[in-house]
Amino acid sequence: MQAEQTRAIVAICLMAAFADQHKDDREREHIRRIAESLSANSGVDLMQVYQDVLLGRFSLDAAAAALDSAELRHLAFEFAVGVCDADGVHDARETAFLDRLRTALGLARAEADAFTAQADQLAELPLDVAPAASSATPPAATAAGSGPRHSTMSDAELDRTILNASILNGALELLPQSLASMAIIPLQTRLVYRIGKSYGYELDRGHIKDFLATVGVGLTSQYVEQFGRKLVGGLLGKMLGKAGRTIGSVATGSAFSFASTYALGHVARRYYAGGRSLSGDALKTSFSGLVGEARELQQRYAPQIEERARTLDVGKLMNELRV
Structure with missing residues (x-):
């Protein structure tokens, strides 16, 4: 081009x-x-x-x-x-x-x-999804800043939920279809919702959007960045060639999507576990630090991300996300 x-x-x-x-x-x-x-x-x-x-x-x-x-x-x-x-x-x-x-x-x-x-x-994917593995009663809602909370999910379940979401979003970024990239933000939004709910918070889209903006994730700008990377990073030819499941040769976008999802999940965990008491500056600092950690972690999980991309059916995933 x-x-x-x-x-x-x-x-x-x-x-x-x-x-x-x-x-x-x-x-x-x-x-x-x-x-x-x-x-x-x-x-x-x-x-x-x-x-x-x-x-x-x-x-x-x-x-x-x-x-x-x-x-x-x-x-x-x-x-x-x-x-x-x-x-x-x-x-x-x-x-x-x-x-x-x-x-x-x-x-x-x-x-x-x-x-x-x-x-x-x-864009209209429902936030509420199948319940987490734990069937414990959600903690009672209290005022923001009222003190620490416990999740209905165990630490291991929370870790696994965040990691699985990060691997999926890293895999989606490797695929050539435009719809694959469009699924990343709804999946990040759903992850924040699920974590907040496990700590007893019923979140709406407006709250999650504000939370993402506070930590430094702009919704529109993230899409512009995703598509921009595909334009200049070597994946465009595969997109134009209708390459289906062909994996992009440049993994920068995948690393970014993995890292941003991982950092969002863990900063949301800290925020809601602490009763939503973290300030905006603290959230941004925490997110930035976690992104740096996640970029290194992504290298360890790169084989799983690529394998997930090879077996990922975007059409089937879209249907699953609507329930």
């Missing part, structure tokens, strides 16, 4: 990220850092693309015109849908943007709508 095509797809992702006009300063700053980081590795000045999009110097029609194959146009649309659905099913502004994008890319409505429906189902 030529540099101009990479530039066009990144621009479309950024336009999707800002389509709802509600991104806060933290999210914008995270996206800016992502563009700066990717610029150093792609040979394309993606930081300049970021600035051009924000200032309206790169139009949607110009970006679409740079994509000269049906595969690239479909891929750009899939990425945009994922970005718009990162923090929940797209709102009216994002819907209007996706409709304009579909038109600019010349995609058939039926095909575009079918993919969008799949992405929407992922």
Whole structure:
């Protein structure tokens, strides 16, 4: 893929990220850092693309015109849908943007709508899932900061739950399908919900979204980063080639997804076990430290992650996640 095509797809992702006009300063700053980081590795000045999009110097029609194959146009649309659905099913502004994008890319409505429906189902995955192995009664709810709590899961069960989720998300990042990457944040959200519930907290999506933002995980920016890594990290050719279960040769994205999931699980464990008494700064510090530990741990589990990816059926997983 030529540099101009990479530039066009990144621009479309950024336009999707800002389509709802509600991104806060933290999210914008995270996206800016992502563009700066990717610029150093792609040979394309993606930081300049970021600035051009924000200032309206790169139009949607110009970006679409740079994509000269049906595969690239479909891929750009899939990425945009994922970005718009990162923090929940797209709102009216994002819907209007996706409709304009579909038109600019010349995609058939039926095909575009079918993919969008799949992405929407992922964005609306129920938080409540099958109960944990322990059948103990959840601890009684008390006010935040009221003291330590005990989980209905044993330490070993909590460790296993977090590790299994981390391995699954690392495996998903190795797959070429766009929907595989889109499943990562819903699975992270569900993990936080399950841990909080084990400590007696009934969490809603709004709370979990705030928790993720506090520790430093932006929903929209995480999708932009995932797709950006695939554009510049060597997996794009496999995506365009409909490679199915082919494992990506570059594992940077897999390591990141493993590490962020592992760190989220363990910082959530500390937070809810302590009665939600950790400050925002303490949560960020704890998360950053755990990410560093998890990156080293990921090397130990790399064979399991790759094996999980080889046997992973994305369609079957999507069906399982809806129950």
